[in-house]
Amino acid sequence: MKPILFALVLLAAGSSVSTAGADERFPPITNKTVLQECGDCHMAFQPQFLPKRSWVKMMAGLSDHFGEDASLDVAQVKEIEAYLTANAADVSRFREGRKMLRRVDSKWTPLRISELPRFRHEHDDRDVKRMLDRLKVKTMAACQACHRGATQGYFDDD
Numbered sequence: 782m783k784p785i786l787f788a789l790v791l792l793a794a795g796s797s798v799s800t801a802g803a804d805e806r807f808p809p810i811t812n813k814t815v816l817q818e819c820g821d822c823h824m825a826f827q828p829q830f831l832p833k834r835s836w837v838k839m840m841a842g843l844s845d846h847f848g849e850d851a852s853l854d855v856a857q858v859k860e861i862e863a864y865l866t867a868n869a870a871d872v873s874r875f876r877e878g879r880k881m882l883r884r885v886d887s888k889w890t891p892l893r894i895s896e897l898p899r900f901r902h903e904h905d906d907r908d909v910k911r912m913l914d915r916l917k918v919k920t921m922a923a924c925q926a927c928h929r930g931a932t933q934g935y936f937d938d939d
Contacts, residue, residue, distance in 0.1 A: 806875075806877065806934045806936075807827040807829050807830070807875065807877050807878070807934035807936065808827065808829070808868075808875060808934055809827075809932065809933045809934045810825050810827060810828075810932075812860070812861070812864040814857055814860050814861055814864075815861050815864050815865070818853060818857060818861060819861070822849065822851065823922050823923075824922065824923065824924055824925055824931060824932060825932075826894060826924075827868075827934055828864065828865040828866075828867075828868035828869050828873070828878075829868060829869065829870045829873045829875050829877060829878030829881065830870060830878070830881055830894045830897075831869060831870055831881075831891060831892075831897075832869055832870050832871040832882060832885070832890075832891075833866045833869035833870075833871055833872055834890045835869075835890050835891055835892055836862060836865035836866050836869055837862065837866060838890050838892065839865075839892055840858055840861065840862040840865070843858070847892075870882050880899060881894075881897055881899050881900070882897075883898065883899060884898040884899075885897060885898065894922075895921040895922070900921075904921065912927060913926075913927070924936065
């Protein structure tokens with residue numbers, strides 16, 4: 782009977798560890814319009830990467846979205862903006878989003894995730910640059926090239 786009790790304790794401890802670790806990931810995007818419209822040209826980024834003010838500014842400037850016209854109809858813009866702002870880094874309950882905003886001045890409205898201090902810290906070394914060259918990755922926005930689970934919110938080193 783004792784081995785069974787020990788196994789149950791181990792199982793319970795393991796499940797609590799995996800639950801705690803789950804909060805350290807970005808939740809996958811659940812809005813189909815966001816996945817379809819944002820994912821049409823690039824990976825749809827989890828809203829927890831940027832603060833609410835950034836998503837508002839980005840959605841207001843879709844006619845010149847990093848040099849491309851990404852205009853959408855009014856209903857789509859409202860739906861996407863509502864989802865992004867409701868789940869933004871500064872309003873989300875997920876810890877990784879708050880970590881993305883460390884050392885980001887509240888007066889700054891970043892539009893590129895790759896400009897955030899945490900992103901730069903995680904991706905600023907020679908090994909990363911060699912990997913990008915080896916994989917022929919043209920832009921840092923292609924997260925899934927190096928992080929196989931990126932679309933599901935997993936950005937561990939693969």
